[in-house]
Amino acid sequence: MLHKISLYYFSPTGGTKKAGETFCQEMAGKVEVIDLGVPKQTVREPEREVVVFAAPVFGGRIPKLVTDKIRKLHGNGKRAVTLAVYGTRAYEDALLELNRAVEGQGFQVAASAALIARHSIVPEVGAGRPDEKDQEEIRDFAKSVLEKLRTSFQGTVKVPGNDPYKEAMNMPATPISLPVCNQCKRCVSICPAEAISISDGMVTTDTEACILCMACTVACPQGARILPPPLQEQMNEKLGALKTVRRENEFYL
Numbered sequence: 001m002l003h004k005i006s007l008y009y010f011s012p013t014g015g016t017k018k019a020g021e022t023f024c025q026e027m028a029g030k031v032e033v034i035d036l037g038v039p040k041q042t043v044r045e046p047e048r049e050v051v052v053f054a055a056p057v058f059g060g061r062i063p064k065l066v067t068d069k070i071r072k073l074h075g076n077g078k079r080a081v082t083l084a085v086y087g088t089r090a091y092e093d094a095l096l097e098l099n100r101a102v103e104g105q106g107f108q109v110a111a112s113a114a115l116i117a118r119h120s121i122v123p124e125v126g127a128g129r130p131d132e133k134d135q136e137e138i139r140d141f142a143k144s145v146l147e148k149l150r151t152s153f154q155g156t157v158k159v160p161g162n163d164p165y166k167e168a169m170n171m172p173a174t175p176i177s178l179p180v181c182n183q184c185k186r187c188v189s190i191c192p193a194e195a196i197s198i199s200d201g202m203v204t205t206d207t208e209a210c211i212l213c214m215a216c217t218v219a220c221p222q223g224a225r226i227l228p229p230p231l232q233e234q235m236n237e238k239l240g241a242l243k244t245v246r247r248e249n250e251f252y253l
């Protein structure tokens with residue numbers, strides 16, 4: 001086990017965080033945790049020699065917010081592990097994009113994984129994941145990574161994905177607020193894209209800025225933030241067939 005490890009993560013609805021923490025707790029006694037979803041932050045450089053990057057998959061890619069923040073870091077040859085967390089459909093070019101972003105900053109990627117969590121738009125897909133079995137697999141992966149870090153490996157790990165990447169998702173929609181909203185401003189403060197504002201008793205969501213990450217829908221204490229019902233219906237239909245599918249985690253060492 002390492003003494004301490006750094007974990008950079010973005011996890012609007014908690015699945016990526018859970019997977020990332022499970023991995024890091026098996027790797028090290030202490031974890032330095034940096035939440036890339038905190039608005040208006042200056043992303044600090046990693047304290048430790050081994051750095052874990054965990055990001056959710058949006059439309060087969062990594063959210064731009066994550067790659068933009070990674071581009072502010074300096075790897076200086078530090079070793080990295082990347083985790084792309086997705087909702088059973090597919091991770092497509094996301095892991096390759098994450099690895100390229102991390103390598104581009106001078107980190108050496110020792111290992112990667114594509115892990116399953118609950119789908120944040122249709123939560124019945126991958127419900128309950130990462131579950132006990134997933135966590136066991138993630139812990140076994142961490143043990144193998146520790147073993148690899150003991151050797152002086154060269155080069156970086158190979159992961160699937162296409163170049164050029166799939167075009168970035170473009171859904172011109174945002175969650176909406178129901179009348180039960182009591183304007184507590186929780187959504188305003190947690191929105192990683194700073195897309196939500198309240199004035200004159202009205203909650204406004206900036207369509208250009210919103211990345212549809214669903215953080216506000218999970219954080220709202222009143223359950224007042226939801227996707228517009230026609231869009232939710234459309235997503236339920238598109239992903240409905242995946243409700244009975246158990247996709248497996250994939251590990252690259």
Ligand SMILES: Cc1cc2nc3c(=O)[nH]c(=O)nc-3n(C[C@H](O)[C@H](O)[C@H](O)COP(=O)(O)O)c2cc1C
Binds near residue numbers: 085088119
């Ligand atoms: C806007 C958006 C796009 C998504 N695109 C995909 C996708 O392309 N493939 C997939 O399997 N899951 C997709 N998901 C599901 C997330 O990758 C999955 O729920 C992930 O665990 C979310 O991370 P979090 O729980 O840390 O927020 C998408 C979710 C959102 C909100």
